[in-house]
Amino acid sequence: MLLWNTVRLAVTVTLLCAVIGTLTAWCIERTELPARSILAVLVVLPVAIPDFIVGYGWVSVAPSVHGFPGAVLVMTLALYPLVYLPVAASLRGADPAHEEIARSLGWGRLRTFWGVSLRQARTAILGGCLLVALALLAEYGAFEILRFQTFTTEIFTEFQVGFDAPAACALSLVLVALGLVVLLAETGAGRGGVRTSRTGPQVARLPRRAPLGRALLPTLAGFLVLCGLALGVPIGTLVYWMARGGSTTLPGTSIVSAALHTALYSAAAAALATVLALPVALVAVRHRRPTTVLLERSTYVVQALPGLVIALAFVFFSVRYLPFLYQSPELLVLAYAVLFFPLALVAVRASVARAPSGLEEVGRSLGRRPLGVLWRVTLPLVAPGLAAAFCLVFLSAVTELTATLILVPTGVHTLATQFWAYETNLSYGAAAPYAAVIVGIAAVPSVVLGRWFDRMPSPAAVVVS
Amino acid sequence: MRASRSRGAAALTGAALVVASVAVAVPIGAGPAAASSSTTITLYNGQHEQTTDTLVSAFERQTGITVKVRSDDEDVLANQVAEEGSNTPADVIYTENSAPLEFLQEKGLLGPVARSTLAAVPSQYNSPRGDWVGVSARVSVLVYNPGIVPASRLPTSIMDLASPKWRGKLGIAPGETDFQPLVTSIERSRGHAAAVRWLQAIKANAASHTYPDNETLTAMVNQGQVGLGVINQYYWYRSVDENGKASTHSAIAYFAPRDPGYVLDVSGAAVLRSTTQRAAAQRLVAFLVSAAGEQILAHSKSYEYPLGSGVSTAQALRPFDTLQPTPLTVSQIGDGQGAVALLREVQLL
Numbered sequence: 001m002l003l004w005n006t007v008r009l010a011v012t013v014t015l016l017c018a019v020i021g022t023l024t025a026w027c028i029e030r031t032e033l034p035a036r037s038i039l040a041v042l043v044v045l046p047v048a049i050p051d052f053i054v055g056y057g058w059v060s061v062a063p064s065v066h067g068f069p070g071a072v073l074v075m076t077l078a079l080y081p082l083v084y085l086p087v088a089a090s091l092r093g094a095d096p097a098h099e100e101i102a103r104s105l106g107w108g109r110l111r112t113f114w115g116v117s118l119r120q121a122r123t124a125i126l127g128g129c130l131l132v133a134l135a136l137l138a139e140y141g142a143f144e145i146l147r148f149q150t151f152t153t154e155i156f157t158e159f160q161v162g163f164d165a166p167a168a169c170a171l172s173l174v175l176v177a178l179g180l181v182v183l184l185a186e187t188g189a190g191r192g193g194v195r196t197s198r199t200g201p202q203v204a205r206l207p208r209r210a211p212l213g214r215a216l217l218p219t220l221a222g223f224l225v226l227c228g229l230a231l232g233v234p235i236g237t238l239v240y241w242m243a244r245g246g247s248t249t250l251p252g253t254s255i256v257s258a259a260l261h262t263a264l265y266s267a268a269a270a271a272l273a274t275v276l277a278l279p280v281a282l283v284a285v286r287h288r289r290p291t292t293v294l295l296e297r298s299t300y301v302v303q304a305l306p307g308l309v310i311a312l313a314f315v316f317f318s319v320r321y322l323p324f325l326y327q328s329p330e331l332l333v334l335a336y337a338v339l340f341f342p343l344a345l346v347a348v349r350a351s352v353a354r355a356p357s358g359l360e361e362v363g364r365s366l367g368r369r370p371l372g373v374l375w376r377v378t379l380p381l382v383a384p385g386l387a388a389a390f391c392l393v394f395l396s397a398v399t400e401l402t403a404t405l406i407l408v409p410t411g412v413h414t415l416a417t418q419f420w421a422y423e424t425n426l427s428y429g430a431a432a433p434y435a436a437v438i439v440g441i442a443a444v445p446s447v448v449l450g451r452w453f454d455r456m457p458s459p460a461a462v463v464v465s
Numbered sequence: 466m467r468a469s470r471s472r473g474a475a476a477l478t479g480a481a482l483v484v485a486s487v488a489v490a491v492p493i494g495a496g497p498a499a500a501s502s503s504t505t506i507t508l509y510n511g512q513h514e515q516t517t518d519t520l521v522s523a524f525e526r527q528t529g530i531t532v533k534v535r536s537d538d539e540d541v542l543a544n545q546v547a548e549e550g551s552n553t554p555a556d557v558i559y560t561e562n563s564a565p566l567e568f569l570q571e572k573g574l575l576g577p578v579a580r581s582t583l584a585a586v587p588s589q590y591n592s593p594r595g596d597w598v599g600v601s602a603r604v605s606v607l608v609y610n611p612g613i614v615p616a617s618r619l620p621t622s623i624m625d626l627a628s629p630k631w632r633g634k635l636g637i638a639p640g641e642t643d644f645q646p647l648v649t650s651i652e653r654s655r656g657h658a659a660a661v662r663w664l665q666a667i668k669a670n671a672a673s674h675t676y677p678d679n680e681t682l683t684a685m686v687n688q689g690q691v692g693l694g695v696i697n698q699y700y701w702y703r704s705v706d707e708n709g710k711a712s713t714h715s716a717i718a719y720f721a722p723r724d725p726g727y728v729l730d731v732s733g734a735a736v737l738r739s740t741t742q743r744a745a746a747q748r749l750v751a752f753l754v755s756a757a758g759e760q761i762l763a764h765s766k767s768y769e770y771p772l773g774s775g776v777s778t779a780q781a782l783r784p785f786d787t788l789q790p791t792p793l794t795v796s797q798i799g800d801g802q803g804a805v806a807l808l809r810e811v812q813l814l
Contacts, residue, residue: 059681066673144640144677157640157814159544163568163800244712308541312548319552327535327554406545410507410535410554421514421536425767426680426703 006150006178009071010136016076017132020226021083022125026117027219029091032209034216039223040088041446046230047081048395048442050419051142053435054078057237059146071148077230078142079135082392083128086347089388090124091117093354093381109210123353127346130186134303134342137175137182140402151175152306159308172309179304183297235439241432254413259437262414263444265329266397269336270344270445274389276337277344281352281385282378296345303342310339311403332407336397343396344389351385352378391445398442415441504745505531509546511539511560512732513767520761524752530745539565540642547572551739556746559600559734559753562642566597566733567800576738582751585773590731593796597735600753601762601769603697604788605647605728606717608683613692619718623647623695623726624655627666634692636674637667638682639813643697645804646728650793652807654725664811675813680704687715697730698782699768706766722789729790730798732769 027033028040046054058065058074065073098120102112118125140152151171158168212219284296302310314335318326325331355378363373379386401416408414413421415434422431510517514536521532535555537545543565546553553574560566569575575596582598583591590599607619614634620626626635638644652660668675674691676682683700685691687708701717720727734753736746752758754773762771763779770778770785777785808814 056681159540163540163543163547163565163802165544165547244708312544315545315548319549323552326552402541405537406541410533417536424538424680425513425515426683426700426707428707 002149002151002154003174005068005148006137006152009068009075009148009150010133010178010182012072013075013079013136014129014133016072017080017083018125018129020076020080021128022087022118022121024080024223024226025084025087025091025121026113027223029088030117030210031219032211033219033223039227041443042227042231043084043223044081044391044395044446045439045443046078047392048399048439049078049231049234050399050401050416050435050438051078051139053234053237055142055144055146057233061233061236066146067148070146071143073229074142074146075136075139077226079132080230081395082131082135082343083125085388085392086124086128086350086385087121089347089384090121090350090354093351093384094120120354121350124346124350126186126189127350130182130300131303131343131346133182134179134300137178137304138306140306140308151178155306156308165312168309172305175304175306176301179301182304183300187293187297238432238436238439241428242436244429254418255415255433255437258413258415258418258434259441261412262398262416262438263441265333265336265414266394266441268333269340269397270390270393272333273337273341273344273393274348274386277341277348277389278352278382278386280345281349281382285349285352286357296349299345300342302338307339307400307402308406311335311406314403314407327407327409329409329412332404332409335403335407336393336400339400339403340393340396343392347389347392348382348385351382351388355381394445395442398438503529503531504742505533506556506740506742506745506749507533507535507554508749509542509555509558510534510536511542511558511565513561513765513769516762516765516767517559519765520753520758523757523761524749527752527757528745528748530748532749543568546574546737550574553737553739555737556740556742557734557736557749559732561730561732562646563592563597563599563731563733563795563798564642564645564801566592566735567795567798569735570594570596571800574738575735576740576743578736578750579747582747582754585751585754587772589794590733590772591795592733592735597733598750598754599731599733599772599795600759601732601767602729602772602785603699603732603769604719604790605643605695605726605730606698606701606719607693608686608696608701608715608717609693610686610689610691610715612689612714616716616718619693621721622724623651623720624663624724626670626695626726627663629666629670631667631670631693633670633672633674635667635670636676636682636685636691636694637671637813638676638679638694638696639668639808640677641679642801643679643730645801645808646730646793646798647695647726648804648807649798649801650725650728650791652803653793653797654791657807660807661811664807664813668811668813683715687713689714695726702768702780702782703766719783723791725791727788727790728793729788731772731795 024043028036028043033039054074058070098116099112102116107115138152140156143150143153144156151174155168155171158164158171280296280299283292314331318331322331359381360373360377363377364370368376399416401420404414404416405420408417415438419431419434419438422428422434508521517534517536521534524530525532539560539562542558542560546555546558546569558566558569566575570592577595578598583595586599590602591597609619648660648664651663655663674685676685679696679700682694683696683704686694687704698717701715705713734750736743736750740746756774756776759771759773759776762769763776768780768782770782805814
């Protein structure tokens with residue numbers, strides 16, 4: 001029963017996220033959709049809304065949302081950005097020449113999308129799907145509210161009411177096994193890949209965007225519905241709480257200090273995870289051997305484990321072997337980096353796979369040292385992937401609650417812990433501003449990165465070398 | 466073009482590295498200033514956070530001892546202390562229910578509470594072994610929506626909730642730690658088989674109105690999505706505070722005297738066996754049950770009943786000495802594992 005629930009949910013939601021994430025990414029990167037820069041920020045925000053608010057919002061708005069269909073709806077809306085971000089980064093860096101060649105050889109737009117664009121984004125799509133599937137295995141908060149039992153809700157039950165850590169750990173091993181199955185499936189699907197790096201002039205240029213024509217209105221309507229469901233329901237809940245709640249924390253100084261801590265911890269974790277992901281991705285893509293593949297694959301397993309299990313493992317390990325680090329900011333940042341490392345890796349790997357190794361060889365042959373090549377050639381090539389990785393980890397760390405409560409320095413409050421402290425005491429009005437700031441902070445990297453991308457070469461500035 | 470891209474990437478990576486190194490090298494705002502000559506102790510708090518903060522400030526003013534507070538759900542804190550073992554940074558733990566304290570006591574992680582502290586509280590609310598002291602209490606009641614269930618039709622016993630007439634009207638939160646004492650109470654008064662039958666019946670009655678916690682259950686009754694449920698009385702008072710009288714569409718009612726559903730839950734505090742600040746830790750626990758500490762609880766918005774030093778609640782709750790709960794001792798409630806096994810048997814967990 002638990003196994004069936006877990007598996008059917010993982011399959012359904014992963015497929016839906018793949019479709020929605022890829023389509024939104026393609027529309028934003030490849031079509032003349034109006035208000036693209038705003039939509040690009042809006043579509044990633046759902047990842048930054050605490051799952052409790054999403055679940056509570058839906059239960060309040062539509063009590064019929066529960067069980068399997070409810071879980072599919074809520075999780076799809078919450079997780080599709082995990083596919084969107086790597087795919088968008090991948091499409092941004094992909095060589096438009098492939099698509100142009102296909103069109104010039106007489107392929108229609110649909111066939112080009114299917115046969116060329118999708119294949120270019122294949123590593124990114126599969127990576128995103130991997131993240132979604134693994135995240136579903138570990139999800140807890142939303143399922144608790146939606147009354148949908150999976151292995152993870154069962155693990156929490158063991159911990160919470162059973163005080164039974166051994167039983168919880170035994171169930172976690174089942175999750176690890178399921179995670180390995182997902183990884184094997186992704187490895188199998190990723191085999192027989194196509195050459196996706198650039199051809200011809202090694203200069204980045206943006207593809208010509210497809211006019212939407214008659215499809216414009218339906219596409220815009222689709223985006224409206226997507227954002228309305230994924231953002232409208234939870235944000236509406238927050239506004240309702242703030243307007244109606246008898247308790248309030250506005251204006252408050254604690255909200256500023258909590259926001260500062262949240263931003264610093266999350267940014268540090270995002271930077272750390274991204275920096276660590278680069279060598280793993282380089283080794284896994286450039287030096288593909290059984291050992292390196294195993295190394296890369298093994299890092300994904302944490303994504304399938306609930307935050308509680310990982311946090312308690314950190315407690316056990318650090319309190320015994322690194323007591324001076326226990327409940328320090330450094331340990332929390334490290335825990336975030338470990339928890340969200342798979343997110344960074346997927347985004348970086350997709351970019352590395354697309355960067356032509358030939359360019360690095362040219363750099364070496366021109367006398368640059370390996371580090372110089374990394375700095376001057378590889379980094380610029382994989383930059384969109386690094387940025388997407390930073391973004392994904394930052395968004396996830398900002399809302400992380402379970403591990404934060406366990407590992408945050410005693411006495412320090414973050415936005416998530418303050419939200420929790422008020423929410424558990426029914427002070428919804430006081431809790432809502434913290435959640436609103438979480439969503440606001442989460443928008444920052446998306447906006448900044450969007451601007452940074454927009455300053456990258458535009459079609460008008462194409463230089464043929 | 467290539468040069469400008471390269472600079473952009475270098476700038477981004479550089480910025481990321483700076484943030485990372487700053488974060489790792491400099492402790493980011495290590496919380497309230499801890500460095501002073503005075504004694505500092507650490508409290509693991511599973512209770513109402515705002516009330517605990519008030520208690521701690523008063524204690525700090527009175528004694529000059531600094532208290533670092535770490536708040537989380539009581540069950541997570543208990544699991545965390547179990548993982549930390551004798552290396553735990555905690556000196557004192559303060560929880561909403563007696564079950565986590567009983568769990569830690571069985572693991573041998575609690576030290577004895579000072580006799581004088583235990584003496585401030587009637588002995589039936591303390592650990593029989595003297596490893597934790599009762600600080601406050603609350604009582605289970607019916608919360609109902611008069612628009613769906615008129616007061617005149619309310620059940621007087623929790624056993625009546627098994628009747629099919631409550632199908633679709635009853636809401637439950639079986640995953641709550643507060644739910645286990647009810648199950649324990651029913652099993653003790655009516656026996657194992659009757660408890661299983663009762664659980665199966667309420668599971669069928671509640672069906673899709675099964676909620677993750679009492680907060681949600683209380684809100685759903687208030688919104689009229691379900692007719693009635695069993696909660697601890699303080700959830701309802703807190704929700705009235707939040708929603709205001711005008712938006713309160715629910716009320717509470719008590720079960721008949723000594724009904725198995727009329728259960729008193731005790732919140733308590735303990736000193737960790739491994740503490741290196743035993744004297745200061747004992748002072749904090751003593752303060753919680755002192756007249757000064759209990760007065761703060763009595764006036765707080767946590768709506769619990771103070772247990773120590775003869776202090777009565779200042780809130781408009783039914784007076785503590787008129788309550789007639791079922792005679793269920795804290796050791797009978799234990800760590801709740803019997804109740805958990807029953808809940809598992811009927812697959813409510």
